[in-house]
Amino acid sequence: MPPSVHAAEPEDPGLRGSDAAQRPEAEPAAEQTPPFAWRDLPEPVRARLTELAAEALGKMPRVDVPQQLRPVAKFAPAKRAKLGATALLTTLQDSTAFRTAVLEWVREHRQDALNPNHEDSVVAATAAILLGESSATSRVRLVAKNAAETALRAERDAAVARNQKLENELARLQQELAQALDAVEETRREREDELNKLRGRLREQGTLLRQARDAAEAAEAGVADADGRRDAELAALTAQLERERQRVATERARAERAVVDAEVARQAAREAREADEVRLALLADTIDGAVAGLRRELSLGSSTRRPADAVRGASASGGRGTQVRDPGALDHLLALPSVHLIVDGYNVSKTGYPELPLADQRTRLVRQLGALASRTGAEVTVVFDGAGVLSVPTAAPRGVRVLFSDPGVLADDVIRALVTAEPSGRPLVVATSDRAVADSTRSSGAHPVASAVLLTRLGRV
Numbered sequence: 001m002p003p004s005v006h007a008a009e010p011e012d013p014g015l016r017g018s019d020a021a022q023r024p025e026a027e028p029a030a031e032q033t034p035p036f037a038w039r040d041l042p043e044p045v046r047a048r049l050t051e052l053a054a055e056a057l058g059k060m061p062r063v064d065v066p067q068q069l070r071p072v073a074k075f076a077p078a079k080r081a082k083l084g085a086t087a088l089l090t091t092l093q094d095s096t097a098f099r100t101a102v103l104e105w106v107r108e109h110r111q112d113a114l115n116p117n118h119e120d121s122v123v124a125a126t127a128a129i130l131l132g133e134s135s136a137t138s139r140v141r142l143v144a145k146n147a148a149e150t151a152l153r154a155e156r157d158a159a160v161a162r163n164q165k166l167e168n169e170l171a172r173l174q175q176e177l178a179q180a181l182d183a184v185e186e187t188r189r190e191r192e193d194e195l196n197k198l199r200g201r202l203r204e205q206g207t208l209l210r211q212a213r214d215a216a217e218a219a220e221a222g223v224a225d226a227d228g229r230r231d232a233e234l235a236a237l238t239a240q241l242e243r244e245r246q247r248v249a250t251e252r253a254r255a256e257r258a259v260v261d262a263e264v265a266r267q268a269a270r271e272a273r274e275a276d277e278v279r280l281a282l283l284a285d286t287i288d289g290a291v292a293g294l295r296r297e298l299s300l301g302s303s304t305r306r307p308a309d310a311v312r313g314a315s316a317s318g319g320r321g322t323q324v325r326d327p328g329a330l331d332h333l334l335a336l337p338s339v340h341l342i343v344d345g346y347n348v349s350k351t352g353y354p355e356l357p358l359a360d361q362r363t364r365l366v367r368q369l370g371a372l373a374s375r376t377g378a379e380v381t382v383v384f385d386g387a388g389v390l391s392v393p394t395a396a397p398r399g400v401r402v403l404f405s406d407p408g409v410l411a412d413d414v415i416r417a418l419v420t421a422e423p424s425g426r427p428l429v430v431a432t433s434d435r436a437v438a439d440s441t442r443s444s445g446a447h448p449v450a451s452a453v454l455l456t457r458l459g460r461v
Contacts, residue, residue, distance in 0.1 A: 041129075042144045044122040046089060047081075049129065052113060053088040054081035056105035066091050066098050103130050121146055145262070152255045159248040166241050173237065177230055184223050191219050321442035324429065324449035327457040333447055334376040336427040342418050342446070343369065343454070344411065344432035345384035351433060351451040352458075362402075368458040370397025378429075381418060385411040412437045419444045 041049070057065065057073050058080065065073050069091055072084030081088070091098050106113050116128040116135065125139035198212035324330050333339060349361035356364065362384060373380045379399070386404035396402045405411045415430060419441045422428055428446035431454040432438055438448035 041140060042125075042147050044147065045125050045129070045140060045143050046085070048113075048122055048126045049092065050081045050085045050088050052106055052110065052126070052130075053092055053102050054084065055110070056102040057088070059105060059109075060101060064097075064101060066095055069098070099130075106130060149255070149258055149262070152251070152258060156248070156251050156255050159244070159251055163241075163244050163248055166237075166244055170237055170241060173233070177234070180226070180230070184226065187219065188223070191216055321428075321444070321446045321448065323438075323442070324447050324453060327453055327460070330429070330449055330453055330457050333427060333429050334372075334378045338379070339376075339427040339429065340379045340381065340422060341369075341372075341429045341431065342415055342441075343380065343382040344415060344430070344434060344437060344451070345382045346411070347432045347434055348451040348454055352455040366396055366400055366402055370400045372458060373397070373399030383411045383414045383418070416440055416444075419446045 054072075054077070057069060058077055060073075062070075062073075069084070069087055072080060072087050075083055092102065093099075113123065114127045114131060116124050116131060116133055116139070118124040118127065121139065121143050125136065125143045128136035128139045195212060195216055198209055202209045324333060334341065343365075345362065345365060346358070349356075349358075349365045353361060353364060366382060369380050369382055372378070374397075377399075379401075381401040381403060383403045383405065386406060386409070403414060405414045412434060415432070415437055419428055419430065424445065428441070428444075430438065430441040430446045430448050431451060432448065433451040442448050
């Protein structure tokens with residue numbers, strides 16, 4: 001059984017957007033030169049790369065098709081990957097533009113083919129090669145190793161089949177030998193009967209007796225010769241059967257060693273990863289302890305006051321939150337680390353597209369917020385009034401938390417509770433045009449933004 005690719009660890013829903021914002025946008029994988037010749041890849045990987053390239057080639061405008069692939073592009077779709085495999089793989093490796101075009105087409109039309117952690121090792125290796133990931137070489141080796149193990153198993157099965165065939169042949173020969181022995185025995189009985197008759201006539205014809213004796217001796221010689229040939233053939237077949245058994249045992253032992261080596265390698269990789277995680281956790285605990293010790297030593301405490309809070313002659317005007325009045329200021333807030341955007345769902349959707357049914361309003365707003373979360377990395381929570389909602393959606397876009405207020409609870413109160421639950425100092429943005437909600441959350445430190453401002457920002461996503 002081929003080794004499975006390690007499944008990706010589940011992501012924390014509250015951190016998905018933040019991680020996405022902190023990663024730099026990946027360079028197109030097609031710009032990287034693979035560290036191996038694509039024509040030398042294992043046959044399953046070559047076939048999948050050729051299939052994807054052939055599909056992408058058929059959808060490209062003629063002006064974008066490389067010169068060397070234009071004859072291939074004229075082939076029928078069913079024959080393009082088979083007849084143009086060598087040209088497609090050569091161009092994929094040598095032409096950056098063609099490689100980029102194929103990757104873009106796959107991203108748009110075959111997103112399932114770009115998962116380097118797919119459970120199928122061939123799909124995972126192909127995705128890693130197209131994306132130019134550093135794990136591509138190891139995944140290609142894994143496919144080659146799986147193919148080798150499959151070939152070994154096929155050879156073992158073929159040897160077992162040959163062994164079974166020889167055993168059947170031996171059984172047939174043994175049956176034929178038994179039949180031959182029966183025939184010889186029958187012949188011997190017939191000869192003995194004939195000898196008895198000849199002995200009865202011995203008194204009458206002595207000459208006939210000598211002839212009968214000579215015939216009996218000749219028959220016995222033939223039987224002995226047949227027995228010798230039979231024994232020689234049986235010995236040869238037995239020796240051949242023993243050689244086949246030894247070869248099957250050797251191949252079976254080799255296949256079992258290969259499977260054991262693969263399992264040992266997987267166990268070693270798993271233990272190394274666990275050791276790295278333990279060392280990282282220990283390092284984090286050590287840093288936390290050092291920081292806590294430094295605070296105790298310097299008697300810093302956990303005060304949240306700043307030098308500006310101690311200036312005399314002036315006083316703060318209300319809460320710490322500020323009113324956000326334009327999309328530029330909203331972008332500035334959404335770029336802050338660990339920012340949390342809380343959206344008054346129906347207040348925003350009814351401002352932007354009141355003509356739609358409520359269910360469609362929810363769907364459109366949540367989809368736009370998902371795109372905003374993926375662009376900014378902000379944690380996004382949208383709260384809808386749960387009254388009158390018959391079916392609550394079971395799935396939401398990545399990075400967006402969708403909440404419905406419980407019966408008898410207003411969505412405005414849920415928003416205030418979300419703001420109050422956050423730790424002091426975390427950037428909070430509340431999107432609503434409800435003056436009461438905006439004022440109460442602003443006094444708790446949140447930055448209120450009008451629904452129209454958020455909708456303008458969503459329009460650019």
